[in-house]
Amino acid sequence: MTKRELEHAIALGSHAPTDAFELVGTELSVGTQTVTEIVAQAGGTPLYLYSEAGVARRVAAVRALLPTGVRLFYAVKANPMPALLRAMATRVDGFDVASAGEIDFALQAGMPAERISFAGPGKTVDEVAAATRAGVCVTAESAAQLLLVARAAQDAGAPAVAALRVNPNLELRGAGMRMGGGASPFGIDEEAIPAVLAGARNAGMRVAGLHFHFGSQILQGATIAAAMRHCAARALEWIGQGACAPAWVNLGGGFGVPYFPGERALDTEPIAAALADIAAQFHAQAPTVELRVELGRYLVAEAGVYLTRVLERKVSRGKLFIIVDGGLHHLQAATGTFGQVLRRNYPVADARRLAPVHAAVAVSLAAESAVADIVGPLCTPLDCLGRGVALAHLAPGDLVAVFRAGAYGRTASPESFLGHEPCREVLV
Numbered sequence: 142m143t144k145r146e147l148e149h150a151i152a153l154g155s156h157a158p159t160d161a162f163e164l165v166g167t168e169l170s171v172g173t174q175t176v177t178e179i180v181a182q183a184g185g186t187p188l189y190l191y192s193e194a195g196v197a198r199r200v201a202a203v204r205a206l207l208p209t210g211v212r213l214f215y216a217v218k219a220n221p222m223p224a225l226l227r228a229m230a231t232r233v234d235g236f237d238v239a240s241a242g243e244i245d246f247a248l249q250a251g252m253p254a255e256r257i258s259f260a261g262p263g264k265t266v267d268e269v270a271a272a273t274r275a276g277v278c279v280t281a282e283s284a285a286q287l288l289l290v291a292r293a294a295q296d297a298g299a300p301a302v303a304a305l306r307v308n309p310n311l312e313l314r315g316a317g318m319r320m321g322g323g324a325s326p327f328g329i330d331e332e333a334i335p336a337v338l339a340g341a342r343n344a345g346m347r348v349a350g351l352h353f354h355f356g357s358q359i360l361q362g363a364t365i366a367a368a369m370r371h372c373a374a375r376a377l378e379w380i381g382q383g384a385c386a387p388a389w390v391n392l393g394g395g396f397g398v399p400y401f402p403g404e405r406a407l408d409t410e411p412i413a414a415a416l417a418d419i420a421a422q423f424h425a426q427a428p429t430v431e432l433r434v435e436l437g438r439y440l441v442a443e444a445g446v447y448l449t450r451v452l453e454r455k456v457s458r459g460k461l462f463i464i465v466d467g468g469l470h471h472l473q474a475a476t477g478t479f480g481q482v483l484r485r486n487y488p489v490a491d492a493r494r495l496a497p498v499h500a501a502v503a504v505s506l507a508a509e510s511a512v513a514d515i516v517g518p519l520c521t522p523l524d525c526l527g528r529g530v531a532l533a534h535l536a537p538g539d540l541v542a543v544f545r546a547g548a549y550g551r552t553a554s555p556e557s558f559l560g561h562e563p564c565r566e567v568l569v
């Protein structure tokens with residue numbers, strides 16, 4: 142940790158600390174605004190609180206890794222909250238979207254159409270037509286999608302231009318979610334790309350971009366670096382052979398976030414080294430190509446916290462349950478039911494009784510030997526935000542913070558399940 146990180150880090154027990162927020166006394170805050178004040182202004186809990194400064198710091202940290210000229214794209218799916226998207230639009234170089242709805246969000250946030258790419262399997266004729274009308278580049282994930290783009294262009298009297306998503310032929314170890322290598326609904330198999338490029342050329346289509354997204358939630362920098370080197374090598378090979386002349390190559394990202402106990406923050410050094418090599422190779426062999434890196438959760442997860450209020454303490458056969466007003470319907474990922482194999486806790490804390498890190502003494506003031514389960518209001522045992530956490534002191538009215546909640550939260554959860562109120566969201 143750097144000195145600044147140490148000064149700003151908030152200890153989260155056996156979870157990696159976070160520097161995305163501040164403390165006023167022992168209370169979680171954004172700048173000098175405490176969560177008590179923010180919750181009151183927002184009209185109550187449950188509430189997603191995002192720190193604009195936290196996002197800005199993370200974007201700046203990523204930019205510091207990127208060689209000059211390498212562009213940073215944000216994957217809107219990670220968090221499409223309008224105010225956050227507007228803040229992001231001024232800080233990154235483009236957005237990647239996954240539906241016609243996200244195209245609208247991106248345009249409304251002020252991102253110019255030519256800086257938006259549209260990936261995703263299963264695009265409809267209407268979505269491709271909408272993207273074409275808006276001037277958004279469609280990333281074809283199959284030969285069939287390429288045909289859809291050609292037809293939409295013909296109907297619109299526009300030139301037929303598309304990007305291709307490549308399913309790279311690589312072994313990804315340690316990815317939370319593999320999205321490349323092996324059989325996949327995402328992208329066109331690397332081996333098939335030369336034939337698809339030839340077909341596109343024969344049909345008079347221009348391939349404007351090559352898009353590699355090999356995985357998500359990867360916490361080993363060396364794994365990401367190796368994958369990016371592989372993708373860059375393939376792109377340079379095809380360009381060198383004259384098979385395509387893309388304006389951009391998106392090397393993907395997959396940068397992970399330490400959600401669970403014992404996980405460490407991503408080591409970005411190998412990625413920076415790989416990108417420096419790749420940028421130099423492109424500079425020498427394909428100098429007009431714009432290189433892109435595309436990140437979702439890494440830019441926003443840490444800058445978000447989910448705040449929920451304690452309603453009740455309940456003991457059942459000797460076990461303590463802290464019942465709160467938020468849960469699975471807003472933040473499914475924290476309940477372990479969003480793709481995790483083993484249920485592990487997100488960092489959960491008493492939002493008004495946190496301690497700053499002082500050198501090696503990383504303690505939460507809430508640390509106690511007695512434990513409790515933090516459970517939500519849904520009628521399912523799956524609605525558990527923290528199992529066996531050292532927060533047995535919590536009383537009705539207290540605020541519970543679930544950290545690393547800024548990505549795949551509200552819009553990746555079954556909000557209408559059981560008809561509870563939608564969640565509030567605020568960017569401070």
Ligand SMILES: Cc1ncc(COP(=O)(O)O)c(C=O)c1O
Nearest residue numbers: 216219260354357358436437438
């Ligand atoms: C094409 C594409 N880009 C970017 C992402 C974002 O991944 P992450 O949030 O892990 O960075 C995804 C995730 O599914 C994706 O499918």
